[in-house]
Amino acid sequence: MSVRSVNGTEIAGINMKLSDVKFDVADLATLRALQMFVFARDLTETTSLKQQGSKRTNLRDFQKATAEWGHEVEAPQWLDAVTEADGSQVPAAISAALSGSPARDAERYGLLRLELVASTSLPRGTKWAVNAESLHGEALRLLDPTESNGDVEGLAKRFRQSLRRISTDALSPALRLGLVGGSVALTVVSSxxxxxxxxxxxxxxxxxxxxxxxxxxxxxxxxxxxxxxxxxxxxxxxxxxxxxxxxxxxxxxxxxxxxxxxxxxxxxxxxxxxxxxxxxxxxxxxxxxxxxxxxxxxxxxxxxxxxxxxxxxxxxxxxxxxxxxxxxxxxxxxxxxxxxxxxxxxxxxxxxx
Incomplete structure (x- = not known):
């Protein structure tokens, strides 16, 4: 079951508590698979040889770290096929792995959706070859075929606005006086x-x-x-x-x-x-x-x-x-x-x- 947007607000039938806002191992494995899908699809669309090298290294490092994490926490076995796939084969491996995954309720899907959009970043010095939200939408459709790029873009825009406003408000008044346009530039947080x-x-x-x-x-x-x-x-x-x-x-x-x-x-x-x-x-x-x-x-x-x-x-x-x-x-x-x-x-x- 997916979350649907009505007039910009996502609606679901069950009230959520803050204690529900958490991921189990299966959720985390799915999130990382979706992120690998996004990284791999972006890599296939990248034409710059320099950018390709950085992005390929990022994907391999991400796969290796995910494999190590998966073995530590006893992640689902399907994750092995994903972390062992080579480059261009990663999207197909992920699609096959997630095709038989059980349906998630609105809360679980909504949390995955938000985390994917807000926390999937390329390494410093690289940029998306195509619109990032379109890749996020493509990845999310592996879980919910009805997901639209427009809804994903709306969620990403909402997050960026919040991040920019909080970042600006967090500055001292003296520093804020020096801002051009009244808003700070967004930077990628180091993992x-x-x-x-x-x-x-x-x-x-x-x-x-x-x-x-x-x-x-x-x-x-x-x-x-x-x-x-x-x-x-x-x-x-x-x-x-x-x-x-x-x-x-x-x-x-x-x-x-x-x-x-x-x-x-x-x-x-x-x-x-x-x-x-x-x-x-x-x-x-x-x-x-x-x-x-x-x-x-x-x-x-x-x-x-x-x-x-x-x-x-x-x-x-x-x-x-x-x-x-x-x-x-x-x-x-x-x-x-x-x-x-x-x-x-x-x-x-x-x-x-």
Whole structure:
């Protein structure tokens, strides 16, 4: 069962809770297969020899990392055929592997759809040979033949708008004054950030070295192979209280991520914001978590100038999402003023209107 869009809003019959926003191993295997499909199809359309080399290396590395992950978590056997396929044979292997996959309900499909669109990025220095959303649509039709490129493009546009707005709001007023056009340029988040955070989590479990990294990435829901995502659509992991087998008892992932790279956190918050727009029933629960997350960030030690700046940036990002989810249409129009001409205290003034 797929999610359908009505007047720009995706509709499904079952109310979702934030605890439902997670991927199991089968979901992650499917997501990675779809990403490999996108990378492989883009490679076949690439004419530049230099770009071909970079993209071919990216695809092979992605296949290798996915194979290693699959063996660690006992992923479905069909994934082996996908990771072992060679170059141009990858799309056919994935199509065959997914042809017999069981149908997903609206929630599962919607999460895969959002994660694919928001977290599938090419390596730095390369660009899409064709429209990325058309490739995403082609991949998603392996699961739902009725999926349209138009709906995928609409979802991608919504995510980019959220990401750009949160990134702008997260800057200090002084930096925002220097922006041309009132909006920051989007950059690709390094997947290495997730690896660093995963290692830190593994260390909190009493592990070290590769074992710490592996365990930490498993805790995150599969790690950073989604080119910036953590295997959980909507950034739910960032805002929920994480405690697994007693390893930690607070928002360790979110606060660690904020200090190491607020840009990575912003990426996850943008997914979360889009998810709330698509599924309004999540909003109240998310707002409660965002308030607690803001308090946690305020109480987190941030060493050095960079650490303190990153924490402040993360707090502003959380505030941006909170306001977006609670603002009226009038409030949102006022916010446009402060993005174009930042003024100290203006957002607080709007909050009181």
């Amino acid at each position: 290495g950030v997730a690896t660093a955070v995963g290692t830190a989590i593994g260390g909190a479990m009493g592990l070290s070295g590769a074992a710490a990294t592996s365990a930490g990435l498993a805790f995150l829901g599969g790690g950073s192979l989604a080119a910036g995502g953590f295997g959980m659509a909507g950034g739910a992991l960032v805002v929920t209280v994480v405690s697994k087998a007693g390893y930690m008892g607070s928002r360790y992932v979110a606060t660690s991520l904020a200090i190491k790279s607020p840009e990575a956190m912003i990426h996850e918050l943008a997914k979360l914001e889009v998810l709330c727009e698509l599924r309004p029933e999540l909003t109240s629960e998310v707002l409660g978590h965002l308030e607690a997350l803001r308090d946690e960030l305020g109480a987190t030690d941030a060493h050095g100038k960079d650490g303190m700046a990153n924490r402040a940036k993360a707090v502003r990002a959380v505030d941006s999402v909170t306001r977006r989810l609670t603002d009226t249409a009038t409030h949102r129009r006022w916010r446009m003023v402060t993005r174009l001409a930042p003024a100290p205290g203006f957002d607080d003034w709007v909050d009181g209107r």
